Amino acid sequence: MGLTSPESDVLLADSVGMRFGARKILTSATLRARAGEVRVLFGRNGIGKSTLLRIAAGLTSPDTGVVHFLGRPRLRTSLASLAREGLFWLPDHDLFSHAFSLRTQLGFFRSQFAGQEVEEAAALCGITSLLDQHPSALSGGELRRAELAAVFVRAPVCLLADEPLRGGSPADAEGIGQLFRTLANRGAAVVVSGHEVSLLSLMADQVTWCTAGTTYELGIPADAAQHERFRAEYLGT
Protein backbone atom coordinates (compact mmCIF):
# COMPACT_ATOMS: atom_id res chain seq x y z
CA MET A 1 0.00 0.00 0.00
CA GLY A 2 1.34 3.42 -0.82
CA LEU A 3 1.03 6.70 1.01
CA THR A 4 -2.23 8.52 0.42
CA SER A 5 -2.31 12.08 -0.84
CA PRO A 6 -5.73 13.24 -2.02
CA GLU A 7 -4.31 16.49 -3.42
CA SER A 8 -2.19 14.76 -6.07
CA ASP A 9 -4.83 12.22 -7.11
CA VAL A 10 -7.87 12.88 -9.25
CA LEU A 11 -9.60 10.14 -7.32
CA LEU A 12 -8.58 8.34 -4.15
CA ALA A 13 -10.61 5.67 -2.37
CA ASP A 14 -8.64 5.61 0.85
CA SER A 15 -8.45 2.76 3.38
CA VAL A 16 -11.82 1.40 2.35
CA GLY A 17 -13.53 -1.35 4.33
CA MET A 18 -16.71 -3.15 3.34
CA ARG A 19 -18.62 -6.18 4.55
CA PHE A 20 -21.69 -7.93 3.18
CA GLY A 21 -23.42 -9.61 6.11
CA ALA A 22 -20.87 -11.72 7.93
CA ARG A 23 -18.48 -11.70 4.99
CA LYS A 24 -15.77 -9.06 5.06
CA ILE A 25 -14.91 -8.22 1.45
CA LEU A 26 -12.50 -5.32 1.99
CA THR A 27 -10.60 -4.46 5.16
CA SER A 28 -8.31 -1.62 4.12
CA ALA A 29 -8.14 -1.18 0.36
CA THR A 30 -6.87 1.90 -1.44
CA LEU A 31 -7.39 2.84 -5.06
CA ARG A 32 -6.05 5.95 -6.71
CA ALA A 33 -6.37 7.48 -10.17
CA ARG A 34 -3.97 10.10 -11.50
CA ALA A 35 -4.28 12.37 -14.50
CA GLY A 36 -2.69 11.02 -17.68
CA GLU A 37 -2.20 7.58 -16.16
CA VAL A 38 -3.75 4.19 -16.87
CA ARG A 39 -3.95 2.07 -13.72
CA VAL A 40 -4.88 -1.58 -13.98
CA LEU A 41 -6.61 -3.29 -11.07
CA PHE A 42 -5.95 -7.02 -10.91
CA GLY A 43 -7.41 -9.55 -8.51
CA ARG A 44 -9.10 -12.92 -8.43
CA ASN A 45 -12.85 -13.24 -8.93
CA GLY A 46 -14.86 -12.40 -5.80
CA ILE A 47 -11.93 -10.69 -4.10
CA GLY A 48 -13.58 -7.24 -4.05
CA LYS A 49 -12.35 -5.47 -7.22
CA SER A 50 -15.83 -4.53 -8.38
CA THR A 51 -16.87 -3.52 -4.87
CA LEU A 52 -13.83 -1.23 -4.61
CA LEU A 53 -14.58 0.30 -8.01
CA ARG A 54 -18.27 0.78 -7.13
CA ILE A 55 -17.28 2.53 -3.89
CA ALA A 56 -14.90 4.78 -5.82
CA ALA A 57 -17.72 5.59 -8.29
CA GLY A 58 -20.13 6.60 -5.54
CA LEU A 59 -22.46 3.66 -6.14
CA THR A 60 -21.83 2.00 -2.78
CA SER A 61 -21.04 3.57 0.59
CA PRO A 62 -18.10 1.96 2.37
CA ASP A 63 -18.30 0.86 6.00
CA THR A 64 -14.96 2.54 6.66
CA GLY A 65 -12.65 4.80 4.67
CA VAL A 66 -13.37 7.76 2.45
CA VAL A 67 -13.44 8.63 -1.24
CA HIS A 68 -11.72 11.82 -2.37
CA PHE A 69 -12.54 13.22 -5.80
CA LEU A 70 -10.76 16.27 -7.21
CA GLY A 71 -9.10 16.78 -3.84
CA ARG A 72 -12.26 16.85 -1.74
CA PRO A 73 -13.58 14.09 0.53
CA ARG A 74 -17.00 12.79 -0.53
CA LEU A 75 -18.71 11.31 2.50
CA ARG A 76 -22.19 10.99 1.06
CA THR A 77 -22.12 11.12 -2.68
CA SER A 78 -23.62 9.46 -5.73
CA LEU A 79 -22.51 8.55 -9.23
CA ALA A 80 -24.73 11.30 -10.67
CA SER A 81 -23.07 13.89 -8.45
CA LEU A 82 -19.52 12.74 -9.30
CA ALA A 83 -20.44 12.43 -12.99
CA ARG A 84 -21.40 16.10 -13.11
CA GLU A 85 -17.85 16.89 -11.97
CA GLY A 86 -16.15 14.63 -14.50
CA LEU A 87 -16.34 10.98 -13.44
CA PHE A 88 -17.43 8.29 -15.88
CA TRP A 89 -18.33 4.77 -14.77
CA LEU A 90 -18.29 1.81 -17.12
CA PRO A 91 -20.01 -1.08 -15.32
CA ASP A 92 -19.39 -4.78 -15.86
CA HIS A 93 -22.72 -4.96 -17.70
CA ASP A 94 -24.03 -3.10 -20.72
CA LEU A 95 -24.10 0.67 -20.31
CA PHE A 96 -26.57 1.53 -23.03
CA SER A 97 -30.34 1.29 -22.95
CA HIS A 98 -31.82 -0.98 -25.59
CA ALA A 99 -34.63 1.51 -26.10
CA PHE A 100 -32.67 4.06 -28.17
CA SER A 101 -30.15 4.04 -31.01
CA LEU A 102 -26.46 4.61 -30.32
CA ARG A 103 -26.63 8.00 -32.06
CA THR A 104 -29.46 9.09 -29.75
CA GLN A 105 -27.63 7.97 -26.62
CA LEU A 106 -24.32 9.51 -27.64
CA GLY A 107 -26.33 12.64 -28.42
CA PHE A 108 -27.54 12.69 -24.81
CA PHE A 109 -23.92 12.97 -23.66
CA ARG A 110 -23.08 15.57 -26.30
CA SER A 111 -25.99 17.77 -25.28
CA GLN A 112 -25.00 17.54 -21.63
CA PHE A 113 -21.19 17.87 -21.86
CA ALA A 114 -18.66 19.60 -24.09
CA GLY A 115 -16.59 16.61 -25.17
CA GLN A 116 -15.88 15.26 -28.63
CA GLU A 117 -18.49 15.40 -31.39
CA VAL A 118 -20.54 12.22 -31.80
CA GLU A 119 -19.30 11.54 -35.34
CA GLU A 120 -15.66 12.10 -34.36
CA ALA A 121 -15.89 9.83 -31.34
CA ALA A 122 -17.65 7.17 -33.40
CA ALA A 123 -14.91 7.31 -36.03
CA LEU A 124 -12.20 7.08 -33.36
CA CYS A 125 -13.85 3.98 -31.87
CA GLY A 126 -14.72 2.41 -35.23
CA ILE A 127 -18.50 2.43 -34.83
CA THR A 128 -19.53 4.99 -37.46
CA SER A 129 -21.52 2.41 -39.44
CA LEU A 130 -23.31 1.29 -36.25
CA LEU A 131 -24.53 4.69 -35.08
CA ASP A 132 -28.13 4.14 -36.13
CA GLN A 133 -28.31 0.63 -34.68
CA HIS A 134 -29.89 -0.23 -31.36
CA PRO A 135 -27.50 -1.79 -28.81
CA SER A 136 -29.39 -5.08 -28.92
CA ALA A 137 -28.15 -5.55 -32.50
CA LEU A 138 -24.46 -5.25 -31.60
CA SER A 139 -21.87 -7.83 -30.61
CA GLY A 140 -20.01 -7.67 -27.30
CA GLY A 141 -16.93 -6.10 -28.87
CA GLU A 142 -19.01 -3.52 -30.75
CA LEU A 143 -20.83 -2.61 -27.55
CA ARG A 144 -17.57 -2.08 -25.70
CA ARG A 145 -16.30 0.23 -28.46
CA ALA A 146 -19.62 2.08 -28.49
CA GLU A 147 -19.36 2.58 -24.74
CA LEU A 148 -15.91 4.06 -25.23
CA ALA A 149 -17.35 6.40 -27.84
CA ALA A 150 -19.67 7.67 -25.09
CA VAL A 151 -16.60 8.18 -22.90
CA PHE A 152 -14.92 10.29 -25.60
CA VAL A 153 -18.09 12.31 -26.15
CA ARG A 154 -18.20 12.93 -22.40
CA ALA A 155 -14.41 13.59 -22.11
CA PRO A 156 -14.25 12.80 -18.40
CA VAL A 157 -11.45 13.75 -16.02
CA CYS A 158 -11.61 10.23 -14.59
CA LEU A 159 -12.80 6.92 -16.02
CA LEU A 160 -13.44 3.82 -13.92
CA ALA A 161 -14.01 0.73 -16.06
CA ASP A 162 -14.95 -2.66 -14.60
CA GLU A 163 -13.78 -5.48 -16.87
CA PRO A 164 -14.22 -3.51 -20.11
CA LEU A 165 -12.50 -6.15 -22.28
CA ARG A 166 -15.14 -8.81 -21.64
CA GLY A 167 -17.13 -10.19 -24.52
CA GLY A 168 -14.84 -9.06 -27.31
CA SER A 169 -12.39 -10.75 -29.64
CA PRO A 170 -8.62 -10.35 -29.08
CA ALA A 171 -8.61 -7.77 -31.89
CA ASP A 172 -11.43 -5.84 -30.20
CA ALA A 173 -9.61 -5.99 -26.88
CA GLU A 174 -6.41 -4.63 -28.42
CA GLY A 175 -8.29 -1.76 -30.04
CA ILE A 176 -10.09 -0.97 -26.79
CA GLY A 177 -6.77 -1.00 -24.93
CA GLN A 178 -5.40 1.58 -27.35
CA LEU A 179 -8.46 3.76 -26.75
CA PHE A 180 -7.79 3.76 -23.00
CA ARG A 181 -4.24 4.86 -23.78
CA THR A 182 -5.55 7.65 -26.02
CA LEU A 183 -7.87 8.82 -23.27
CA ALA A 184 -5.04 8.96 -20.74
CA ASN A 185 -2.83 10.79 -23.26
CA ARG A 186 -5.57 13.44 -23.37
CA GLY A 187 -5.15 13.93 -19.62
CA ALA A 188 -7.80 11.67 -18.13
CA ALA A 189 -7.19 9.44 -15.13
CA VAL A 190 -8.08 5.89 -16.12
CA VAL A 191 -8.61 2.83 -13.91
CA VAL A 192 -9.37 -0.49 -15.58
CA SER A 193 -9.99 -3.89 -14.00
CA GLY A 194 -9.76 -7.23 -15.75
CA HIS A 195 -7.95 -10.53 -16.07
CA GLU A 196 -6.33 -10.02 -19.48
CA VAL A 197 -2.86 -9.66 -17.94
CA SER A 198 -0.76 -9.49 -21.13
CA LEU A 199 -2.95 -6.95 -22.88
CA LEU A 200 -3.70 -4.81 -19.84
CA SER A 201 -0.02 -4.76 -18.88
CA LEU A 202 0.85 -3.37 -22.31
CA MET A 203 -1.35 -0.29 -21.82
CA ALA A 204 -0.87 0.17 -18.06
CA ASP A 205 1.30 2.76 -16.35
CA GLN A 206 0.64 1.38 -12.88
CA VAL A 207 -0.63 -1.89 -11.44
CA THR A 208 -2.70 -2.33 -8.30
CA TRP A 209 -3.35 -5.80 -6.92
CA CYS A 210 -6.42 -6.45 -4.82
CA THR A 211 -6.19 -9.48 -2.53
CA ALA A 212 -7.27 -10.62 0.92
CA GLY A 213 -9.28 -7.46 1.57
CA THR A 214 -6.49 -5.03 0.83
CA THR A 215 -4.57 -3.60 -2.13
CA TYR A 216 -0.92 -3.43 -3.09
CA GLU A 217 0.51 -0.86 -5.47
CA LEU A 218 2.98 -2.89 -7.50
CA GLY A 219 4.32 -0.05 -9.67
CA ILE A 220 4.89 -0.36 -13.39
CA PRO A 221 3.89 -3.64 -15.09
CA ALA A 222 7.50 -4.83 -15.31
CA ASP A 223 7.88 -4.47 -11.55
CA ALA A 224 4.52 -6.17 -10.97
CA ALA A 225 5.66 -9.13 -13.03
CA GLN A 226 8.60 -9.56 -10.64
CA HIS A 227 6.50 -9.41 -7.47
CA GLU A 228 6.76 -12.86 -5.93
CA ARG A 229 3.39 -13.02 -4.15
CA PHE A 230 1.58 -11.52 -7.13
CA ARG A 231 3.18 -14.07 -9.42
CA ALA A 232 2.41 -16.99 -7.12
CA GLU A 233 -1.09 -16.06 -5.98
CA TYR A 234 -2.55 -14.32 -9.03
CA LEU A 235 -0.52 -15.16 -12.13
CA GLY A 236 0.11 -18.72 -10.98
CA THR A 237 3.71 -18.72 -12.22
Added chain:
Amino acid sequence: MPGSLALTYLARGVWIWALIRIVAAVGVRMMHTIDSGARSGTMAPLLVASALCVIDFRRRRESVLVANLGIAPMLAVAVSLIPVFVGEAVVRGFDLP
Protein backbone atom coordinates in the same frame (compact mmCIF):
# COMPACT_ATOMS: atom_id res chain seq x y z
CA MET B 1 -31.57 17.29 -17.96
CA PRO B 2 -30.99 17.63 -21.73
CA GLY B 3 -34.16 18.52 -23.64
CA SER B 4 -33.96 15.44 -25.85
CA LEU B 5 -33.70 13.16 -22.82
CA ALA B 6 -36.53 14.93 -21.01
CA LEU B 7 -38.74 14.58 -24.09
CA THR B 8 -37.84 10.91 -24.29
CA TYR B 9 -38.90 10.26 -20.71
CA LEU B 10 -42.03 12.38 -21.08
CA ALA B 11 -43.00 10.36 -24.16
CA ARG B 12 -42.34 7.14 -22.26
CA GLY B 13 -44.65 8.33 -19.49
CA VAL B 14 -47.36 9.12 -22.04
CA TRP B 15 -47.39 5.68 -23.66
CA ILE B 16 -47.13 3.81 -20.40
CA TRP B 17 -50.03 5.77 -18.93
CA ALA B 18 -52.12 5.44 -22.09
CA LEU B 19 -51.52 1.69 -22.28
CA ILE B 20 -52.35 1.06 -18.64
CA ARG B 21 -55.43 3.36 -18.84
CA ILE B 22 -56.79 1.55 -21.87
CA VAL B 23 -56.17 -1.88 -20.36
CA ALA B 24 -57.76 -0.85 -17.04
CA ALA B 25 -60.81 0.77 -18.70
CA VAL B 26 -61.44 -2.27 -20.87
CA GLY B 27 -60.99 -4.59 -17.90
CA VAL B 28 -63.41 -2.68 -15.71
CA ARG B 29 -66.05 -2.55 -18.45
CA MET B 30 -65.74 -6.27 -19.03
CA MET B 31 -66.12 -7.11 -15.34
CA HIS B 32 -69.10 -4.76 -14.65
CA THR B 33 -68.37 -4.97 -10.95
CA ILE B 34 -67.32 -1.47 -10.04
CA ASP B 35 -69.62 1.55 -10.30
CA SER B 36 -68.54 4.79 -11.91
CA GLY B 37 -67.88 6.63 -8.64
CA ALA B 38 -65.71 3.88 -7.27
CA ARG B 39 -63.79 3.73 -10.53
CA SER B 40 -62.69 7.33 -10.40
CA GLY B 41 -61.72 7.05 -6.73
CA THR B 42 -59.80 3.79 -6.81
CA MET B 43 -58.43 3.48 -10.29
CA ALA B 44 -56.23 6.56 -10.29
CA PRO B 45 -53.90 5.50 -7.47
CA LEU B 46 -53.74 2.03 -8.97
CA LEU B 47 -52.82 3.44 -12.34
CA VAL B 48 -50.18 5.72 -10.89
CA ALA B 49 -48.68 2.89 -8.86
CA SER B 50 -48.68 0.57 -11.87
CA ALA B 51 -47.04 3.19 -14.02
CA LEU B 52 -44.43 3.80 -11.36
CA CYS B 53 -43.59 0.12 -11.25
CA VAL B 54 -43.18 -0.09 -15.00
CA ILE B 55 -41.17 3.10 -15.19
CA ASP B 56 -38.98 2.05 -12.31
CA PHE B 57 -38.35 -1.27 -14.01
CA ARG B 58 -37.25 0.58 -17.11
CA ARG B 59 -35.18 2.97 -15.00
CA ARG B 60 -33.17 0.20 -13.45
CA ARG B 61 -31.96 -0.85 -16.87
CA GLU B 62 -30.93 2.72 -17.60
CA SER B 63 -29.85 3.98 -14.21
CA VAL B 64 -26.09 3.89 -14.92
CA LEU B 65 -26.55 5.64 -18.27
CA VAL B 66 -28.64 8.38 -16.68
CA ALA B 67 -26.28 8.75 -13.70
CA ASN B 68 -23.29 9.09 -16.05
CA LEU B 69 -25.15 12.01 -17.59
CA GLY B 70 -25.09 13.63 -14.15
CA ILE B 71 -28.81 13.11 -13.62
CA ALA B 72 -30.24 11.41 -10.54
CA PRO B 73 -32.16 8.36 -11.81
CA MET B 74 -35.15 9.34 -9.64
CA LEU B 75 -35.43 12.54 -11.68
CA ALA B 76 -35.94 10.46 -14.81
CA VAL B 77 -38.74 8.60 -13.03
CA ALA B 78 -40.28 11.89 -11.91
CA VAL B 79 -40.23 13.25 -15.47
CA SER B 80 -41.92 10.09 -16.75
CA LEU B 81 -44.62 10.42 -14.10
CA ILE B 82 -45.61 13.92 -15.18
CA PRO B 83 -47.83 12.66 -18.06
CA VAL B 84 -49.37 10.08 -15.70
CA PHE B 85 -50.50 12.70 -13.22
CA VAL B 86 -51.56 15.15 -15.93
CA GLY B 87 -53.48 12.43 -17.77
CA GLU B 88 -55.24 11.28 -14.61
CA ALA B 89 -56.18 14.84 -13.73
CA VAL B 90 -57.68 15.37 -17.19
CA VAL B 91 -59.59 12.08 -17.16
CA ARG B 92 -61.01 12.67 -13.70
CA GLY B 93 -61.77 16.31 -14.51
CA PHE B 94 -63.97 15.21 -17.41
CA ASP B 95 -65.39 12.28 -15.38
CA LEU B 96 -64.37 9.77 -17.99
CA PRO B 97 -64.34 6.04 -17.14
